[in-house]
Amino acid sequence: MILSEQKPFEEILGYLDGEKSVFILGCDGCAQSSGSGGPVQVEEMKTKLEEAGKKVTGTKVIDFLCEKALVKSGLRGRVDQVAAADSILVMTCGIGIQAVAASVNKVCHPACNTVNLGGSRGEWRGSERCQECGQCLLDYTGGICPITACTKSLVSGACGGASNGKCELSPERDCGWELIYNRLKSKGQLDKLKVFIDPLDHNKLMARPEMLATSRYALEQSDKEVKT
Amino acid sequence: MSLQSKLESGKFVITCEVGPLKGTDIHEVEENAELLKGKVDAANVTDQQSSVMRLGSLVTSQILIQKGLEPIYQTVCRDRNRIALQSDLLSAWVMGIKNVLAITGDLPQLGDHPEAKAVYDLDSVTLLQTISKLNNGTDINGNELQGKPSFFPGAVVKVESDTEASMELQIAKLERKIAAGARFIQTQAVYDADSFAKFMKRVEKFNVPILAGVIPLKSAGMARYMNNNVAGVMVPDELIQQMTDATEKAATGIQIAADLIKQLKPLCQGVHIMAIGWEKRVPEIIQAAGL
Numbered sequence: 001m002i003l004s005e006q007k008p009f010e011e012i013l014g015y016l017d018g019e020k021s022v023f024i025l026g027c028d029g030c031a032q033s034s035g036s037g038g039p040v041q042v043e044e045m046k047t048k049l050e051e052a053g054k055k056v057t058g059t060k061v062i063d064f065l066c067e068k069a070l071v072k073s074g075l076r077g078r079v080d081q082v083a084a085a086d087s088i089l090v091m092t093c094g095i096g097i098q099a100v101a102a103s104v105n106k107v108c109h110p111a112c113n114t115v116n117l118g119g120s121r122g123e124w125r126g127s128e129r130c131q132e133c134g135q136c137l138l139d140y141t142g143g144i145c146p147i148t149a150c151t152k153s154l155v156s157g158a159c160g161g162a163s164n165g166k167c168e169l170s171p172e173r174d175c176g177w178e179l180i181y182n183r184l185k186s187k188g189q190l191d192k193l194k195v196f197i198d199p200l201d202h203n204k205l206m207a208r209p210e211m212l213a214t215s216r217y218a219l220e221q222s223d224k225e226v227k228t
Numbered sequence: 229m230s231l232q233s234k235l236e237s238g239k240f241v242i243t244c245e246v247g248p249l250k251g252t253d254i255h256e257v258e259e260n261a262e263l264l265k266g267k268v269d270a271a272n273v274t275d276q277q278s279s280v281m282r283l284g285s286l287v288t289s290q291i292l293i294q295k296g297l298e299p300i301y302q303t304v305c306r307d308r309n310r311i312a313l314q315s316d317l318l319s320a321w322v323m324g325i326k327n328v329l330a331i332t333g334d335l336p337q338l339g340d341h342p343e344a345k346a347v348y349d350l351d352s353v354t355l356l357q358t359i360s361k362l363n364n365g366t367d368i369n370g371n372e373l374q375g376k377p378s379f380f381p382g383a384v385v386k387v388e389s390d391t392e393a394s395m396e397l398q399i400a401k402l403e404r405k406i407a408a409g410a411r412f413i414q415t416q417a418v419y420d421a422d423s424f425a426k427f428m429k430r431v432e433k434f435n436v437p438i439l440a441g442v443i444p445l446k447s448a449g450m451a452r453y454m455n456n457n458v459a460g461v462m463v464p465d466e467l468i469q470q471m472t473d474a475t476e477k478a479a480t481g482i483q484i485a486a487d488l489i490k491q492l493k494p495l496c497q498g499v500h501i502m503a504i505g506w507e508k509r510v511p512e513i514i515q516a517a518g519l
Contacts, residue, residue, distance in 0.1 A: 151335060152306075152332060152335065152346065152348045152351070153348055154332065154348065154351045155351065155354070156351045156352065156353035156354060156401065156404060157353070157397055157400060157401040157404065158394065158397040158398070158401065159332045159351075159352075160384065160385075160386040160398070160416060160459055160460055161334065161335075161459050162391075162394055162459055163390060163459045164390050164391065165390075165391045165393065165394070168334065168335060168338065168459060169335055169337055169338075175393075175394070177393075177397055178391060178393035178394060178397065181393040181396060181397050182393055185393075190396075193396075193397070193400040194400065194403070194404070196353070196357075196404065196407075196408075198354070199310065199349060199350050199351075199354045199368075200349075202349070
């Protein structure tokens, strides 16, 4: 699940500056549940662009714009509408926009920003977060992740910034290390606070090279996707 | 005699702060250094304090050396990764800087560049471990150095905590900082000598010199502001009332600081006066405290 949100309309209009016509593509996957590029938002965008003096040659909402085969088959009946437009406005996440740009020989403008999930699984409920660090530290911290629970991702314990158990960043946010302390105490594991944890290996925090070589969400064979 | 020798010989020391300004004008830093040398044993040079971008602590520390005032080079983990931190430490040693204070650093969101990327590649504890490794002749990964420093590393601790978790985490982290190589400790501002005495009881077993933090009050408003906004600062109501009632606010603030220093002196091995704009009045405070 990927979260996206619509860019400010003025920014989108700026991208379309100098163009007369546009084809709008929406996504019935994550962008639909994000409320940024589903059928409802595509219709709204069409109305607003027409009010702003643009000609909308057509619209289409496709299941999963991240999948290039679906983009191509979804647009098969709309070739004329796409050809008549100066550009395509793509209302979905960064993967979908890239997949459309790679599949259609037209200028593609992004209508959305892809939002950092902060280690959550998008719309999935639950307050636990995983940053996919590749070096799980949960054994030392009572099952609460210091990388996601602490705003500074500190591995050596609390900084001095907390007040009344809240982070210096915001009185709404719990100090992650105080949560860890209370959890360790309740499990009889306070001796874990004496353990030295090495600085994080940021190589492991990065996506692996084989993940970067191909679109993570592509259903195609990755061997066909590897860039040389 | 260096700060290190003084602390190691058990002398009661006085440190203060010199904050680099935003820009290239170093007149005030030079003036303050001139005024403070001989009056204090060393001066902390703050590093992008409160996440506000300013002149660097490295070059400002060197200015203090040129002026004859021993610097304590503060270095925060917020702005530089482990490569830059180690490189700056080597540079600091070459510039003649001996004392380093390792700090994690406030979040960028609290300063004047909230959009900045926070680094925190290392934190205060792992930075202290790194300084210890440099002192032993290797970098953080064990690669040998050609020529090694001999830093005197320090760290900070918050005396007052408002939750049990915060208190215990501070003590646990202090223990780790000392195990990682911290050889002197400066505290956040203290306003209650009894409470400081209790804190000292808990940490005396660590056997590391502790310098009690003192921030002179300029007004009752400042005291209330710190109580509400600065973690670990708790100005008691009586002192706020004294400041409210005072006709000569500055004189009263300085007297309160001096009295506090007299009460703290038997409990610890030094005071760290954070004057926050009143650097020029530090000698007055020292004199009033009878140091």
